[in-house]
Amino acid sequence: MTTPPLGHRPPVLDMSNVTKTFNGDVVALRDMNLGVNSGDFISLLGPSGCGKSTALRLIAGLSTPSSGRITWAGGQSENDLGVVFQEPTLMPWATVAQNVWLPFRLKGQSYASVKDEILDALRLVGLEKFLEAYPRELSGGMKMRVSIARAMVTKPRLILMDEPFAALDEITRFRLNDDLLRLKAKIGCTVIFVTHSVFESVFLSDRIVVMAARPGRVIREVNVDAPYPRDEAFRTSADYAALCRQASDALHEAMGEHA
Amino acid sequence: MSIAENQPLYDADDLKRYRAERFERFGKWLLPVAVLIAMIWLWDRIVVWNEIPHFILPRPGLVLETLIKDWPMLFNALLVTLQITMMALAVAVIGGVGLAVLFTQSRLVEMSFYPYAVILQVTPVVSIAPLIFIYVDSRTAGLLICAWLVAFFPVLANTTLGLNSADHNLRDLFRIYGASRWQTLRYLRLPAALPYFLGGLRIAGGLALIGAVVAEYVAGTGGIGSGLAFRILEAGYRLNIPRMFAALILIAVTGVVIFAGLSFLSHMLLRKWHESAVKRET
Known part of the structure; x- marks a missing residue:
């Protein structure tokens, strides 16, 4: 059994034997291999220090691998990435609409020329009525939605999410998980999602990459063989519980080795 | 105070908060005014009780009289001082912000010049001023340089801090x-620096006035184009103590007005998004 077929799934990105060391001796990430296909929802799950954020920074091009290669299928392009950080990371001096405009603005596109895209993105996250609001007027969950809208507004090939919901309360987190899956179904984006929550990773992803610390490395991949769309029923199903158990065992194995 | 049955229920905490708010609202204005009136009254009484002659300590009434009588001359002097202050502040803003941007764009420039900016700042302006007036022929230019020296550092230091404080994730x-680079400066670093810059500007406004006044003391030459500081010196030589007080009051009021004006500017620019301004509105 594999993930439900999404038709043709061309590769997006390939990491082969990627290692990152700091100061020559601290190994943040060792020999990571990961193939990302279009439409994938991949979670990187592991304890702190397992290199999951390092992996994300390497993919984002914010640091370079010490050895190994990260290859974009068809070469790198202008519109490879959207990113969501743990904090909403909005510009407090700019309105919601201006914040979502940012990726376009940095490519030299005027607000008028991309107004429809901005409106669409905000409508997808349910914030179309807050165009002119400033971030400080929004709740934590709403700010995160703006951040998500900003990451997808350019329809990038890959969206990176670095524990985006970790700072939110559980009720908000569940809602945002549901919304994220709905969004993914609608626009078919490809996501790499860093988390330390077993439940979140099982609910969201079709592949979970379980990682261990010291040195940071991949322990195992867990396929989540449950069809999308997933909803509240899935969250209470026996399948879900079994998958959580499986991922949890893998995580314990990862932690156990160097507890 | 009792609360009727059908009224919304206010408890003791609400009442306490309400009283504290009311006290804050009126106390903020009433108390300083009351202190002022008391001090002026006391000043007046001390002069009368001790029969102090007006060329040593004038009564407040006489100071006010002098302020009105000498208004044309004092006002002209005020304009001269104000002109130097404003020009110095403008140059301090341009120079301070310009240098701060340069510092953050090039580590090389920062490492080379930052120590000298600090040295300029920590050297007392009174000690450099006489030299400046030896080498600079134009009196206005000399005054301007002195006032600028004092005013530019807070703008530079604060703006540099602000430019470097943009969110790391952003x-x-x-x-x-x-x-x-330009986009990062224009859309990220400059807006992030704005609150810091405005804080520096408020300090620089007061310092520019101090710099202008100190430089006038040092420059010391009189004539038609002389400012408030020179009028104070001149009045001192002539034992015209009431005029000294009048000029002093003008300088103090000017300083307060500059500070209030810059605070207002800061509030208007930040009120939509920055915590410091938001709190005041709600």
Whole structure:
């Protein structure tokens, strides 16, 4: 059994034997291999220090691998990435609409020329009525939605999410998980999602990459063989519980080795 | 105070908060005014009780009289001082912000010049001023340089801090989107620096006035184009103590007005998004 077929799934990105060391001796990430296909929802799950954020920074091009290669299928392009950080990371001096405009603005596109895209993105996250609001007027969950809208507004090939919901309360987190899956179904984006929550990773992803610390490395991949769309029923199903158990065992194995 | 049955229920805490708010609202204005009136009254009484002659300590009434009588001359002097102050502040803003941007764009420039900016700042302006007036022929230019020396550092230091305090994740985001240096400066660093810059500007406003006044003392030459500081010196030589007080009051009021004006400017620019301004509105 594999993930439900999404038709043709061309590769997006390939990491082969990627290692990152700091100061020559601290190994943040060792020999990571990961193939990302279009439409994938991949979670990187592991304890702190397992290199999951390092992996994300390497993919984002914010640091370079010490050895190994990260290859974009068809070469790198202008519109490879959207990113969501743990904090909403909005510009407090700019309105919601201006914040979502940012990726376009940095490519030299005027607000008028991309107004429809901005409106669409905000409508997808349910914030179309807050165009002119400033971030400080929004709740934590709403700010995160703006951040998500900003990451997808350019329809990038890959969206990176670095524990985006970790700072939110559980009720908000569940809602945002549901919304994220709905969004993914609608626009078919490809996501790499860093988390330390077993439940979140099982609910969201079709592949979970379980990682261990010291040195940071991949322990195992867990396929989540449950069809999308997933909803509240899935969250209470026996399948879900079994998958959580499986991922949890893998995580314990990862932690156990160097507890 | 009792609360009727059908009224919304206010408890003791609400009442306490309400009283505290009311006290804050009126006390903020009433108390300083009351202190002022008491001090002026006391000043007046001390002069009368001790029969102090007016060329040593004038009564407040006489100071006010002098202020009105000498208004044309004092006002002209005020305009001269104000002109120097404003020009110095303008140059301090341009120089301070310009240098701060240069510092953050090039580590090389920062490492080379920052120590000298500090040295200029910590050297007392009174000790450099006489030299400046030896080498600079134009009196206005000399005054301007002195006032600028005092005023520019807070703008430079605060703006540099502000430019460097842009959120790290946002900086990463700009890098990921391939933003140019100019775009990062224009859309990220400058807006992030604005609250810091405005804080520096408020300090610089007061310092520019102090610099202008100190430089006038040092320059010391009189004539038609002389400012408030010179009028104070001149009045001192002539034992015209009431005029000294009048000029002093003008300088103090000017300082307060500059500070209030810059605070207002800061509030207007930040009120939509920055915590410091938001709190005041709600």
